[in-house]
Amino acid sequence: MASFLRSRRERITPDEVGMPPGPRRRTPGLRREEVAQLAGVGVTWYTWLEQGRPINASPQVLDAVARTLRLDAAEREHLYRLADTPGPQPATDEAPALPRDMRTILDSLDLLPACLVNARSDVLSWNAAYAALFPILVNAPAAARNSIWFAFTTPRCCNPLVNLDEQAPEHVAIFRYRYSQHMGDPGWQEFVQRLCAASAEFARLWATHDVAPPRPCDKVFHYPAVGDIATRSTNLDLTALPGTRMVIYTPVDDESRANIAWLRDHPEATVPDHQH
Numbered sequence: 001m002a003s004f005l006r007s008r009r010e011r012i013t014p015d016e017v018g019m020p021p022g023p024r025r026r027t028p029g030l031r032r033e034e035v036a037q038l039a040g041v042g043v044t045w046y047t048w049l050e051q052g053r054p055i056n057a058s059p060q061v062l063d064a065v066a067r068t069l070r071l072d073a074a075e076r077e078h079l080y081r082l083a084d085t086p087g088p089q090p091a092t093d094e095a096p097a098l099p100r101d102m103r104t105i106l107d108s109l110d111l112l113p114a115c116l117v118n119a120r121s122d123v124l125s126w127n128a129a130y131a132a133l134f135p136i137l138v139n140a141p142a143a144a145r146n147s148i149w150f151a152f153t154t155p156r157c158c159n160p161l162v163n164l165d166e167q168a169p170e171h172v173a174i175f176r177y178r179y180s181q182h183m184g185d186p187g188w189q190e191f192v193q194r195l196c197a198a199s200a201e202f203a204r205l206w207a208t209h210d211v212a213p214p215r216p217c218d219k220v221f222h223y224p225a226v227g228d229i230a231t232r233s234t235n236l237d238l239t240a241l242p243g244t245r246m247v248i249y250t251p252v253d254d255e256s257r258a259n260i261a262w263l264r265d266h267p268e269a270t271v272p273d274h275q276h
Helices: 002-010 032-039 043-050 059-068 073-082 101-108 128-133 147-153 164-179 186-198 200-206 254-265
Strands: 114-117 123-126 217-223 227-237 245-251
Touching: 002 043, 002 073, 032 043, 032 059, 043 059, 043 186, 059 073, 101 114, 101 123, 101 245, 114 128, 128 254, 147 164, 147 186, 147 200, 164 200, 164 217, 186 200, 227 254, 245 254
Parallel strands: none
Antiparallel strands: 114 123, 114 245, 217 227, 227 245
């Protein structure tokens, strides 16, 4: 199992899946944490899978790993045998993870902050405007680069989202809607447990069991250098890659649009002047 999965991830470069190249790599291809992020599973869980530990992998999770590693039908069946899991459903022609043209689309949006995320809200790729709006998020390690984790665990002094109290219940309700489609997935369960432990507010809202379908959300950001930036976030699902979506932040007025343009040209203005 270890040799097979390692060989499959080493043949895929970050550029091929639309991810930033990151710092210098000791080995070719994707890292374990990047495979886990793209597949929407926990890093620890994927590491154990690659090590061949008895973790009772579900067909749904193995399918996600197979899609991420671009396994063909024979390789997919081989993965199931190595995991000692009942055979997969008949394979179909599946689109590669994060098609390369997504990078072009993100960059073409220019002054509209935009990113690609998986169902669990792990941020996979982004454009310059998004990086200027969320410097802490995009500079976090890949395994911690999650928008809902960022919203609920970033200290208020460093969190640019000023209407979080208003938006938090809806954020959690929509997240539960997506979670309900992945119940039994150890990666999702581990993530929710860690987030509940890290954020009392998330834990309180999670305990309400409120659920809501995805819909546009009004989000207001603030940076001292420019003031408020009012946006409306829109999610566009990628039919070529189920579970992956593009999130676009559209400014609702001319002032917000101008502020985003200024931040994009001066990204240093949003970097916190202190650390926690």
